[in-house]
Amino acid sequence: MHNHSYKHFLLVFSLFLCLILPRLAARGAEEQPMEQQQLRIVSLSPNVTETIFALDAGELLVGRSDYCNYPETATTLPSVGTLYNPSLEMLLSLEPNLVISSAFVPEQFLDAVKKAGIDVLTLETQQDFQGTYTLIREIARRTGKDAEAELMILSMQNVVRNVVLKTQQSAKPTVYVALDFGSFDSSATKGTFLSEMVSLAGGINIADDAQNWTYSKELLMSHDPQVILLSPRWGETGEQTLKEFTTTKPYADLSGTIRIFDADLISRQGPRSAQALEELYNLIHQEQMQ
Structure with missing residues (x-):
């Protein structure tokens, strides 16, 4: 390349860098999640709160719901009330710029939160184990x-893979x-997440012949x-509930082994779901493991 042409090329290339790079940088900034120090999140769902802490983004939370009780640190955050009847006034006083909800919030x-100019992320994950990964990825995307x-x-x-392999050698x-x-x-x-969990953990869920979380005493007794x-x-404590269950008809007539389980751990779709599956396997196959 001639010297004159080379200088001309350098000049044009320098102009290109000066004009285009700032635009590319600006566009990249727009596509990036909000800087962590700018994000102020109120989580309205226990599994969302768990996920944010598990992703090491707990410092972004400024509020929670009454049911957000894990990890223990979460309980030190101000609460905006229950999932079903949260306080808009309390939420607005926390000055969030992002509210995340996964279920049951009216x-x-x-809509009122959106009208106040606050970004709302509603996570409607499918009722299966894959939906857990979707939920984690969605929250991660918004928190960087x-x-x-x-x-x-x-x-x-x-x-999960290890649990499923173990079930292949176990009775169901x-x-x-x-x-x-x-x-x-x-x-x-x-069709519920918990039903799939029972199946993945190597159990046969008798309640698969019903829907909408409701079961009949007649079906329970016949199975x-x-x-x-x-x-x-x-x-209540597990002992109190167990005492009531085993002394109340018709449940007292059931012949199966009764085991208390941690509903917070097992029924929440989130970062502890694989651990929950392992725990469920142990609960279902306890006799075989002894």
Whole structure:
């Protein structure tokens, strides 16, 4: 290249860099998630709160719901109330610029939050184990924690794979998940995340013949499952719930083994779901493991 042509090329190339690079940088900044120090998040769902802390982004949270009780640190954050009836006034006083919800929060409440100029992320993950990974990735994208999310998901997938391999060598007992009982019987019915968890953990979920988390006493008694997983009732210890279950008709007539389980751990789609699957496997196959 002639000297004159080379100088001309350098001049044009320098102009290109001066004009184009700032635009590319600006566009890149727009596509990046909000800088962490600028984000002020209110989480309205326990699994969202767990995920944010697990992704090492807990410092971005300025508020939570009453049910966001894990990790322990989360309980030090101000609460905006229950999932079903949160306080808009309390939420606005925390001055968030992002509100994240995964389920049960009234649509009109979220609309009011949007009208106040606050960004709302509603996570409607599918009711299966894959949906857990979707939830983690969505939250990671908004908090700038994509790399952490992929490492977490890889680790979870390894645990899930190991559990599923173990189930191939195990007998498959019939299982009933008792979420509530008495005047209203609630269980992990067909099409729920918890039902898939029972299946992945090597159990046969008897409640797969019903829908919408509701089960009948007649069906429960006719199946008489081998393993009954009992969730402690709100405000009760596992022992108190177990005593009530085993002394109340018709449940007292069931012949299956009853085991108390941690509903917060097992029924929340989030970073502890692989650990929950392992725990579920141990609960279902306890006899075989002894």
